[in-house]
Amino acid sequence: MSQAAQYAPAGPDQPATRPGRTRLFLVPLGIVVLLLAIPGGAYGFARNQLSEAQTSEAHGAYSQALSQYATVASVAGNPLAHPLLGELADQAHIGTAETHFLWGVQLTQQGKYTESEAQLRTAVRSGLTDWASRGNAALADLFNTWGQSLVASKHFQAGIDKYRQVAVFDPTGNLTASTDAGLATAYALFAQWYLQQQPIDYPNALTWYENLLKDYPGSLEAKAAQASALPQTLYNAGLAFVQQMRYQQARDAMSELVKNYPSTSWATQAAAALRANQPLSGQLILSDQTPTPVANRLVRIATHWKIVKAHTYDDSGGPIYSTSTDASGNFKVSMPPGQNYLVTWWDPSRKTFVTTFLSDNVPVNQVTINPLEPAHTTVATS
Incomplete structure (x- = not known):
């Protein structure tokens, strides 16, 4: 049996029923929760990595510590995260500089000088005043120790070079006396x-x-050298310089010996060498x-002479050394x-005997014989 439809009074249209607003509020709230969760998670992760880095550093695991500090820096040092995680980034920066410094000091103690230098220079470049200062002091110690090691192993030039670098990192001169x-x-x-x-290298x-x-000059080594090896070294170096045709250096060495060590037998020998006859060829x-040789002609060299009038000389004031030219006009004589x-x-x-003149009282053909050095001259008769 059918029923009549219920009566509904006429009236304005009712709005269609819409889903509740619960979902609209859930979406923004999820985003907020997510945004809050990301920094919180990043902070926790960075904080944990920082703690592990500090533990690794304390146990001397410096390579691992640097890797962990780098992770903290990459997370906390991000420009977007820095406002919230900047403190962790700063601690990682300090920890990194400290780790490079400590590792460098350890490597110096282990004799791994090249690796130590790299670590300490990185600490200096950190931009942190305290660790830069400590790094420079440690570099000064490094080069001082490195120099000692190289000299002990007879790598003298390399050791000297390292010693000379100490002053670059030691402006206050704390290591000057040691260096x-x-x-x-x-x-x-x-x-x-x-x-x-063998052969001995006197020069x-x-x-x-x-x-x-x-x-x-005031070192014990300098005084010991002056009292023993140096005079002999000067003399023999002078002889070696002559063989190498470094005549001025030979004269300097012999003259220094005569002047500074006159009571030694080496000075006596040096004085004799400086006075010794030298070969003169010409x-x-x-x-x-017209460079035609003048053969079979008497030549003489006067050690003392004077001009008595225009174009006239007197060479009777001292020893005269005489010789003759050969078929090619050459002559040789030994003279002081x-x-x-x-x-x-x-x-x-x-x-x-005659000579030629530049002017009334200036002869053309004059020759100087230097100590320890052969001489040569060409004499033109006109």
Whole structure:
């Protein structure tokens, strides 16, 4: 049996029923929760990594500590996260500098100097004043220790180079005395090393003894060298310089020996060497324009002479050394060192010895014989 529909009074249209607003509020709330959860999780992760890095550092696991500090820095140092995690980033920065420093010091103690230098320089570059200062001090210690090690293993030049770097990192001079003592020892040992070579290298030994006296004159090593090895080294270096045709250095070495160590037997020998006759060779020719040799002609060299009138000389005041030219006009004579010796030759037409003049009282043909050095001259008869 059918029922009549219920009566509904007429009235305005009712709005359709819509879902509740619960979902609209859930979406923004989820985003907020997520945004809050991300920094919180990042902070916890970074905080945990920082703690582990500090533990690794405390146990000397420096490589692991640096890796963990780097993780903290990458998370907490992110520009978006830095406002919330900046403190952790700063602690990681400090921990990184400290770890590089501690690792560098440990490597120095282990004799791993190259690796130590890299770690300490990284600490200095951290930009943190305290660790930069400590890093520089540790670098000074490193180069001082490195220099000692190299010298002890007879790598003298390399050791000296390392010692010289100490001052770069030690502006206050805390290690100056230690470094100077190390350098004085290195110089002396380097000189002695050259004296032990076969053949003995006197010139290089002399170089390092002279460096020792110049840079560290008051050192025990300098005084020991002056009392023993240096005089002999000066003499033999002088002879070696002659063989190498380094004549001025030979004269300097011998003269220094005579002046500074006069009571030694080496000074006596040096004085004799400086006075010793030297070979003078030459050639007698017709003229500079016509260099025809003048053969079989008497030549003499006067050690003392004077001008008595225009174009006239007197060479009777001292020893005269005579010789003759060969078929090629060449002559040789051995003479003591001296300056401005006068060269004359026999003129058959005048039956006397003659020379040429630049002016009334200036002879052309003068020759100087330097100590320890052979001399050569060309004499033109017109």
